[in-house]
Amino acid sequence: MSGKKTAKLTREVYEKELLRLQTELVKLQEWVRAEGARLVVVFEGRDAAGKGSTIKRVTEYLNPRVARIAALPKPTERERTQWYFQRYVEHLPAGGEIVLFDRSWYNRAGVEHVMGFCTQQEHQLFLRQCPIFERMLVEDGILLRKYWFSVSDSEQQERFRRRLEDPLRRWKLSPMDLESITRWEAYSRAKDEMLVHTDITEAPWYIVESDDKRRARLNTIAHLLDSVPYHEVPPQVLELPQRPPSTGYERPPRDLQTYVPDHTAGL
Template sequence: MDHDRAGNGAEEWLKAELEDTLDEDYELELSEPALSLELSKIYKKAHPHALDRHTYFHELIRLQSELIKLQDWVAHTKEKVVVLFEGRDSAGKGGVIKRITQRLNPRIVRVVALPAPSDREKTQWYFQRYVPHLPAGGEIVLFDRSWYNRAGVERVMDFASPQQVEDFFRDVPEFERMLLRSGIRLIKYWFSITDEEQQLRFLMRIHDPMKQWKLSPMDLQSRVRWEQYTKAKEEMFARTSIPEAPWYIVEGNDKKRARLNCMDHLLQQIPYEPVPHEDIALPERVFNPEYERATLPYDLYVPQKY
């Protein structure tokens, strides 16, 4: 009977979480202006075989519950995990990172998205500015773009000389082997989308006030230099996908499937197990009969408009 009650409790929790997540998604849709909704309709027409929302959110919550177990195992065993997310602009890196971290502890799972290097950083050893962000024991670090900027945007936009790029290709396999020897688990993802898909996503960003902030001059240049990025990507795979730290390609045209596939694959790469947890009991509230709660000035409170 207790087992049945536990099972029913888990089902009820999952149902409640699913409803909350669907509500949040619906709320986001309603918050967008009419133009955004029209663009969403166009996008949906271009993806007629997308996952239905219920299936997507059900799987998303299931995978997120497994990520919590992974997080607990990393914290318990003092493992160190680094995950790199690379890909063309608008390929969906930020979306999957957001879903991975959504229910996790930010003290254990950190996202690193470094800006362009400063003048001082440009004079340093290339990998130097990434090293301070590497994990200590019991931490997971997700890099939203990484040291592979040199093989991609810096190369294509001529921010790095041919010699600097060649030095990078020579150094990066050994750099990553050093990380692995230090006990870091390194997982590298490339999000792949087609030319047509990127064009559609960029057009949506251009015409959607809610998403224009996502576009930068560099993003627009990536459209012009699509073929150069393709050649750079192909050489990057050929020269940096080492047996100890291979590249994994996530097909990203379908955003929802890409998120689920990446999360599922990430969980498969790490041999996490259940870890012991102490039972949590809510302590009794201590009441002091002589204590009287002070009345605070009304102007300290946020106005209750809603």
């Protein structure tokens, strides 16, 4: 992390720029759909680094049929016997789609390696195969972007503490997250080794400094937009039709249907 301190963005500045960037994301979406492009965005980083909140802002106004999130659970017993990349391949986009990976095949370079969920041989095989796999994706025309969210140890610890105390966000905290505190240096070494092998010309890593979540979100979205050669696609011309005259339809009596109680009446 850089030692340079930057003033935090005010909420007003942040929200104004976020809305502008989200408007551009909608234009990007329409370009992807019109051109039949395939866009894959990988979000990686330590626990509580801000990946999920950034993905949420990216997708907030996008069509879920065009832009979807792939957040895979731990592999099943059957998936453990497959080629490692196999279960990720089925989530890759078809033409006109965007897929955002909330963690990805890089699980093997990080948590699986550090926590001993894969063998040393499997880890080394991943580091050899991953650049080949990603070159194949790019050669086939997929637009691949990879972001690593970098958070300091003190900021991560503070975010864990806030999650622990907040009943609405406590579900985000798992025993695995807490164990990452005691394995900080092991994760750092694993990340460094991962970058050495997988920061390739065809699919480079982009590091996002994320101690300031607002800046991290804006910087990531702005970079993503700048990295794709999209242009505004003229929207389809739509006109609201005139409602036709009534043909005598009458709504059934309300007491024949079950309505949701008016909770708001007691507020």
